[in-house]
Amino acid sequence: MGARTRAELLKIRSTRTTFGLVVGMVLLVLLFVLLTGLLEHASGLEEKSNQHDYLAIGTLAALFAALAGVLVVTSEYRFGTIRPTFLFTPRRSRVVEAKLAASLIAGLVFAAVAEGLAFGIGYVILSGRGIPIALNGGDVALLVLGTLGSCAVWGAIGVGLGTILRNQVGSVIGLLAWSLLVENLLFGLVPSVGRYTPGRATDAVTGSSSDHLLSPAVGGVVLVAWAAALAAGGLTLTARRDVD
Amino acid sequence: MTPVVVADSLTKRYGRITAVEDLSFALQAGTITGFLGPNGAGKTTTLRMLLGLAAPTSGRSLLFDRPYAQLDRPALRVGAVLEATDFHPGRSGRNHLLTLSRAVRLPDARVDEALRLVELEEAAGRRVKGYSLGMRQRLGLAAALLGDPELLVLDEPANGLDPEGVRWLRDFLRAFAAEGRTVFVSSHVLAEVAQTVDQVLIINRGCLVVESSLDELTARLGGGVRVRTPKAAELEQALAAAGIESAAAGDGTLFVRGTTSERVGEVAFTAGVPLHELTAESSSLEEVFLELTSEKQ
Numbered sequence: 428m429g430a431r432t433r434a435e436l437l438k439i440r441s442t443r444t445t446f447g448l449v450v451g452m453v454l455l456v457l458l459f460v461l462l463t464g465l466l467e468h469a470s471g472l473e474e475k476s477n478q479h480d481y482l483a484i485g486t487l488a489a490l491f492a493a494l495a496g497v498l499v500v501t502s503e504y505r506f507g508t509i510r511p512t513f514l515f516t517p518r519r520s521r522v523v524e525a526k527l528a529a530s531l532i533a534g535l536v537f538a539a540v541a542e543g544l545a546f547g548i549g550y551v552i553l554s555g556r557g558i559p560i561a562l563n564g565g566d567v568a569l570l571v572l573g574t575l576g577s578c579a580v581w582g583a584i585g586v587g588l589g590t591i592l593r594n595q596v597g598s599v600i601g602l603l604a605w606s607l608l609v610e611n612l613l614f615g616l617v618p619s620v621g622r623y624t625p626g627r628a629t630d631a632v633t634g635s636s637s638d639h640l641l642s643p644a645v646g647g648v649v650l651v652a653w654a655a656a657l658a659a660g661g662l663t664l665t666a667r668r669d670v671d
Numbered sequence: 672m673t674p675v676v677v678a679d680s681l682t683k684r685y686g687r688i689t690a691v692e693d694l695s696f697a698l699q700a701g702t703i704t705g706f707l708g709p710n711g712a713g714k715t716t717t718l719r720m721l722l723g724l725a726a727p728t729s730g731r732s733l734l735f736d737r738p739y740a741q742l743d744r745p746a747l748r749v750g751a752v753l754e755a756t757d758f759h760p761g762r763s764g765r766n767h768l769l770t771l772s773r774a775v776r777l778p779d780a781r782v783d784e785a786l787r788l789v790e791l792e793e794a795a796g797r798r799v800k801g802y803s804l805g806m807r808q809r810l811g812l813a814a815a816l817l818g819d820p821e822l823l824v825l826d827e828p829a830n831g832l833d834p835e836g837v838r839w840l841r842d843f844l845r846a847f848a849a850e851g852r853t854v855f856v857s858s859h860v861l862a863e864v865a866q867t868v869d870q871v872l873i874i875n876r877g878c879l880v881v882e883s884s885l886d887e888l889t890a891r892l893g894g895g896v897r898v899r900t901p902k903a904a905e906l907e908q909a910l911a912a913a914g915i916e917s918a919a920a921g922d923g924t925l926f927v928r929g930t931t932s933e934r935v936g937e938v939a940f941t942a943g944v945p946l947h948e949l950t951a952e953s954s955s956l957e958e959v960f961l962e963l964t965s966e967k968q
Contacts, residue, residue: 434774441766442759507757508767510724511814514751515771517723517740525774669725 431516431525432532435499439533444498449540452491456541457548459484464552472553475561476636479570482549482562483633485542486574489581489626490606492534496585497602499526499533500661501595509670519665526586527658534582535575542574566634569643573633576647580654584625587657590665614639625653673736675700675822675853676721680730683716683877690716691877693730698855700821703848705868705885706857709964713877714857715753718826722751734822746775750815751824755808755831760800764791764810767799772817785813804831812843823847825856829863841867861960875964888959896927896935899948909942910935918962923947926962 439445463481464472471477503509516522553560562570585602592598606626614621618639621627630637631646641649674697683691691713698704708714719725721732723739734749735742742748758767768782786792789809794802802810808828815823823844829837844854844867858864861871871888873881881888900906903923910917910927915938917927927935932951939946 430776431774434770437766437773438759438762438770441763441770442761444761502759506759507754508759508770510753510757511771511811512774513724514722514749514753515746515775517742517745670719 429525429528431521432528435525435529436532438503439495439499439529442502444502445495445533448491448495448498449537452488452537452541453544455487456484456544459487460545460548460552464549464556469556469558472556472558473561478553478558478561479566479633480635480637482546482567483542483570483574483630483635484549485538485545486577486629486633488534488537488541488574488578489629490602491541492530492537492578492582493585493588493602493606494599495533495537496526496530496582496587497589497598498585498595499530500586500589501593501598504593505595513670520662523586523590523658523662523665526590527583530582530586531579532582534579537582538575538578541578542571546571569632569634573629573643573647577629577632577650580650581625581629583654584657587654587659587661590661591657623649625650628653672699674698675735676855677733678717678721678730679732681717681720681727681732682729683713683720683725684728689877691720691727691874694874694877694879695730696872696879696882698853700853701848701851702870703844703854703856703868705861705864705871706855706874707861707864707871707960707964708857708859708874708880710859712859712874712964714859714874715826716877717874718751718753718824718855718857722749722753722824724753744775744818746771746777746818746820748818748820749822749824750818750820752808752811752815752828753826755804755811755828757811758799758802758807761798763796763798764802764806764813765795767810768814768817771814775818777817781817781819785816788816789813805833805836808832808836808840820852822853822855825854827857827859829858829860837863861957873960873963880963895951896930896932897924897948897950898927898932898935898939898946899924900939900944900946902944905942906939906944909938909944913938918965920961928962 472481503512512522513519588602589598610624610626613624614627622639622641627640628646628650631641632643632650634643676698678694678696681691681694694717706714716725720727739745765782768785772782786795789812791806791809791813794806828840832840848854856864868885870884872879900923903919903925907917907925915927915930917925920926932949936949
């Protein structure tokens with residue numbers, strides 16, 4: 428791993444913000460896993476598609492990974508540390524690349540924590556209630572690897588978005604509004620378009636069998652394309668814009 | 672000897688506003704140069720262009736013969752502080768330095784050395800939000816010193832420092848330059864740096880007004896006439912009509928250059944302006960500075 432990537436990982440680790448994000452994510456995962464697992468009718472959870480989505484609750488790490496990615500960039504602009512950062516590494520593309528790499532790693536860690544909890548606790552609850560596991564080994568592998576991979580990519584999406592917008596509040600609100608509102612509306616109203624959004628592509632990658640989704644492979648390509656486009660935009664703008 | 676810093680016709684425009692215009696200068700190794708001018712004169716914009724943070728509209732700048740961004744590991748040659756507040760408040764001082772040093776593969780021991788140099792070892796483990804402005808200034812300086820650079824570029828480093836802090840900074844910069852290294856320090860208050868610098872660059876409204884050694888500046892612009900009158904504006908006009916430049920220094924006081932007290936007295940008499948004071952004097956540096964950067968320039 429490059430020195431700059433390690434420095435970026437230190438930035439992520441050395442403030443309480445990241446810790447707060449992880450705590451928030453864990454609480455949210457626990458809430459959904461326990462509520463759904465304990466309150467949902469057994470008949471509902473026996474159905475394969477529902478069971479998949481239940482055990483895939485860990486994908487909500489994607490949003491937290493993206494938030495972490497956004498903060499990796501925007502907190503530098505907010506607090507002015509971008510100046511010393513660029514003074515030490517004046518080839519700004521290298522800074523952005525290091526932030527992309529660090530956020531991929533952070534996203535992976537977020538996903539491992541969230542999906543570990545969701546799958547582990549979910550599995551225990553299902554077994555405890557005597558509900559047979561309807562997923563086969565391939566389904567589980569796709570679920571786990573898809574979650575890890577897509578959340579890592581979401582970290583890069585956050586970096587791309589933050590690099591383009593630079594403004595912290597704007598980026599966070601934009602990200603939340605997009606993922607919680609716009610994507611769902613779009614998918615609900617025009618699924619043929621909405622399935623190409625990063626969030627629905629993520630569902631596809633984990634092997635969800637909800638209607639209208641892309642295939643896992645195509646979903647993966649679409650998700651990576653989103654991250655690549657945002658990162659490319661961010662790299663171009665960062666090279667061209669002055670730093671105040 | 673090749674200059675350490677070269678600005679070559681640097682110009683920066685923001686839309687129709689020209690922040691820096693055709694600015695050229697060169698700094699030699701081992702010197703401390705004060706970069707002076709009132710707030711908004713274009714000092715910070717110039718420093719940002721030197722350091723590759725802002726692209727000049729035209730012209731170029733070289734540090735050690737290269738544009739900053741093309742230096743190999745620039746932190747090892749140039750240390751710079753642009754803002755005293757460039758820290759994440761929730762990160763400790765030591766971690767702030769580590770995020771920078773590790774990015775350019777400096778050993779962690781350099782962080783402790785830099786902290787010792789600025790006498791910030793005790794607070795290093797605490798989060799920056801609890802630091803005083805003086806401590807933040809020193810942490811910024813520590814960051815600039817991480818790579819043991821040959822050139823220090825500091826923007827208004829004395830801002831917010833108490834007199835003891837200013838003295839500490841002065842001693843530090845002198846010791847730094849005494850090792851043959853170079854310092855380029857901006858300020859909007861000449862008095863802050865007058866006892867530290869060897870030479871000054873004074874800019875006003877983006878243009879270079881004076882480039883000289885401090886001694887030359889004092890000598891060249893040494894003499895003048897101080898005149899106090901209740902009708903300062905009228906006297907100013909009368910002097911201007913006689914081809915004599917003057918600068919208002921407030922409280923009805925004018926500072927007049929390039930003439931004698933006799934001549935000023937005659938002009939005042941002809942214009943019917945009563946004088947309360949008419950003194951020939953060698954001006955203080957502050958007055959020189961005030962005149963060079965006054966609105967008339």
